[in-house]
Amino acid sequence: MAQKDFTITKVMTKKPKPDDQELEFGKHFTDHMFVMDYHIDKGWYDGRIIPYQPITLDPASMIFHYGQTVFEGLKAYSTSKGDVQLFRPDENIHRLNRSNERMCIPTIDFDLAMEAIKQLVSVDKDWVPKAKGTSLYIRPYIIATEPYLGVAPSKQYKFIIILSPVGAYYKEGINPVKIAVENEYIRAVEGGTGEAKTAGNYAGSLIAQEKVADDGYAQVLWLDGHEKRYIEEVGSMNVFFKINGEVITPALNGSILPGVTRKSVIDLLKSWDIPVTERRISLDEIKEAHQKGQLEEAFGSGTAAVISPIGELAFNQVHMVINDMKTGDVSKRLYDTMTQIQYGDIEDPFDWTIRV
Numbered sequence: 581m582a583q584k585d586f587t588i589t590k591v592m593t594k595k596p597k598p599d600d601q602e603l604e605f606g607k608h609f610t611d612h613m614f615v616m617d618y619h620i621d622k623g624w625y626d627g628r629i630i631p632y633q634p635i636t637l638d639p640a641s642m643i644f645h646y647g648q649t650v651f652e653g654l655k656a657y658s659t660s661k662g663d664v665q666l667f668r669p670d671e672n673i674h675r676l677n678r679s680n681e682r683m684c685i686p687t688i689d690f691d692l693a694m695e696a697i698k699q700l701v702s703v704d705k706d707w708v709p710k711a712k713g714t715s716l717y718i719r720p721y722i723i724a725t726e727p728y729l730g731v732a733p734s735k736q737y738k739f740i741i742i743l744s745p746v747g748a749y750y751k752e753g754i755n756p757v758k759i760a761v762e763n764e765y766i767r768a769v770e771g772g773t774g775e776a777k778t779a780g781n782y783a784g785s786l787i788a789q790e791k792v793a794d795d796g797y798a799q800v801l802w803l804d805g806h807e808k809r810y811i812e813e814v815g816s817m818n819v820f821f822k823i824n825g826e827v828i829t830p831a832l833n834g835s836i837l838p839g840v841t842r843k844s845v846i847d848l849l850k851s852w853d854i855p856v857t858e859r860r861i862s863l864d865e866i867k868e869a870h871q872k873g874q875l876e877e878a879f880g881s882g883t884a885a886v887i888s889p890i891g892e893l894a895f896n897q898v899h900m901v902i903n904d905m906k907t908g909d910v911s912k913r914l915y916d917t918m919t920q921i922q923y924g925d926i927e928d929p930f931d932w933t934i935r936v
């Protein structure tokens with residue numbers, strides 16, 4: 581039975597809030613958090629909203645040893661009318677449960693998860709920043725908490741949601757970022773955990789990012805794990821290339837994260853009659869299109885990154901500058917429309933937003 585009557589314990593004193601204009605990504609946390617426990621004999625139980633605080637775990641908790649965990653990322657926006665709305669939270673809950681299945685974590689009732697997100701955001705509504713380009717990032721996650729050192733699915737878990745008022749993910753803001761193609765390490769292979777939103781995918785990617793960070797590259801672009809020829813994703817975003825008027829994004833193949841913003845970009849492009857194709861695309865094809873002057877734009881999409889133009893792709897000492905390091909028309913139109921829907925500045929023809 582889904583339990584939606586969460587107990588709510590509010591803080592006695594609210595924390596000072598950061599200045600909207602100075603927000604970076606993921607550095608501040610609100611006054612409250614949501615916690616719910618799972619035991620194999622009880623199912624999910626004791627959903628509660630409590631003051632934001634450290635969690636105490638047994639050092640043998642399985643999360644620390646075998647990494648059984650999943651997370652999500654979605655946002656709440658302050659609209660010009662003074663409302664707070666969520667962008668496609670249903671998609672995130674469905675993806676959370678798909679990640680759960682992959683990682684042998686018990687799924688969470690859809691309505692229960694939706695209610696937990698809505699109630700927590702509502703309790704901390706005054707933390708949703710108002711400046712354009714800012715939002716309240718919602719981070720639901722699940723960790724395996726059974727104290728046990730055998731390699732097996734945990735019998736106990738915690739589902740936690742924390743909230744963070746954020747600005748742009750990249751220091752470049754909405755200006756084009758530089759991305760390096762990774763040719764040594766791989767992020768994921770078909771049949772692995774690449775399409776699940778699980779911590780190990782991110783931990784394994786850090787080494788590649790560290791290699792290029794000092795040279796000014798915001799992130800790395802991952803190639804497929806078999807041949808290192810085909811484009812996969814950037815880790816914090818999916819990628820799109822506009823070649824000769826057609827927008828192409830790698831097809832979901834089991835090792836690419838199925839982004840909610842990716843899906844929304846495809847829907848928007850289709851609604852504008854801009855040709856958009858999901859298919860395998862190789863680095864060679866992109867190089868060739870660039871040489872022929874046909875690579876018109878490249879951009880990434882993600883909840884944290886929104887729409888992030890890619891101004892340079894680097895590989896093996898080659899620096900491929902795209903659209904003169906400027907934001908392309910399609911990237912700009914997508915960014916503008918997506919954010920106008922998110923902030924409630926234009927009508928939402930797709931019913932993507934949900935009022936809290």
Ligand code: COI
Pocket residue numbers: 652653654815816817882883884885
């Ligand atoms: C997101 O876009 O929400 C992500 O999860 C990417 C990243 C911050 C890990």
